Amino acid sequence: MEEYPDDRRYTEEHEWIQSENGQQGGVQAVVGITDHAQCALGDIVFVELPAIGSDLHQGEAFGTVESVKSVSDLYAPASGRVVAINAALNEHPEYVNEDPYGRGWMVRIELTAPAELDRLLDAGAYERLVSGS
């Protein structure tokens, strides 16, 4: 069964974002794709991520995820500056399939508008979205 932890928010484009308090008082958040997304994509063989320091804008494409069958854009769940990327995915893109909410995380951003998260789906709403599709 696909899982949707309730400690994070979701987009209709199948990304998740989990916010946490940053070290300098700002709000940081980690972004990845959902279990539903990794399952639908199948074997993931390449994840293209932005450079550290890039600015992301909510709803805009910031990278791509490529499976054997297809390539898909990644959309920023919220606006902010990239402070870290999961470089392990270069060697191990399969982490996204194996552990989409953990080792398969993609970028960490310093949020510029944390209130944007309020517009995203909670776990229940996301689950209804994907079960209805």
Added chain:
Amino acid sequence: MERTPLYAEHIGLGARITQFAGWEMPLQYRGIIVEHNAVRGAAGLFDVSHMGELLVRGTGAARVVDRLATNDPSHLVAGQAMYTLLCMDDGGTVDDCVVYCRIPGREYLFVVNAANIDADAHWMRAAMAGRSDVELVDLSPETALLSLQGPRSVAILGRLLGLGVPDLATLRSFRFWPEVPWMDIVLMIARTGYTGEDGFEICCASDHAPKLWSALLTAGEPEGLLPCGLGARDTLRLEAALPLYGHELSPTITPLEAGLDRFVAWTDRAGRPRSFLGAEALRRIKAAGVPRRLVGLLPERPRIARAGAVLSVASGQPVGFVTSGTFSPTLGSGIALALARVEEDPLPLWLEVHGRQVSAERVALPFYRRRRTQSS
């Protein structure tokens, strides 16, 4: 949407279903890469019952088949099969298929692509018009086809049939046994496939397909056999550079452009020119020089070019397009086939991949070639 007689088995195995040529088919069970690797290293079992079986029979069958096929089926012996193209008058491709000689001169079975069954039958009947000594029978609805592929296929089929490896070794590549009794049914077993590995394609009546499918999975379990979907079928055939109709072949792509010259028999065994459908046009094209050819490309890692990607030379001039592209699990990189006007090594080549230009290296085909063993 149509379903094969094994649809319930696929659902039971947790397959993800995809739509292909009007059929609901398994795309994958556990995953494309693990299924692909099973076929390369052990064995895989595919349901390809969506494919068509068209039987040409009658005393005039040999003449008609000789007229239909670019390759020369007239010298096939009973139990022998060959790959051939079927062409239109202008040299464009109607379909590609394997023709099985059941009775020389009288009975030839064409196994054709699912998407083309009706078009092929229509085209074949047109070529038979006015003849009362030959008929076309579409056996597709009552026929199931399973494909057992990979180096452990011999051991698995041997276990199923109670035959030893030496017995199965007598069934050589592109040969088939028309009637093999198994339990209370009859199988047609051919040493053919679409993966670049040794393997077998096994026909039976649709009603019996679930029994055969489960028995093969059971016989194969100790050998590492996995059920495999169309996803792995595509990555396997592409590594082996085997054409897929609708991609490398189409009404606007000739067999010569697809690099399938060796399956176009210009003359019969006595050296006389053959007059199959499309022969004149193909001779003209060959004489004038084939304008574009299928080439193998490796996009710069880790990029993967997909069908439709534009191929250009350094000046930016487009020279062709990708017909099929995927990730190769064996090479661990992207691979692509492209139809291109490529002169001698106009390097570098560039592919447009997801909105950006990526360099590509031209390589010899196939991308993957198995190491042959004596038994196959």
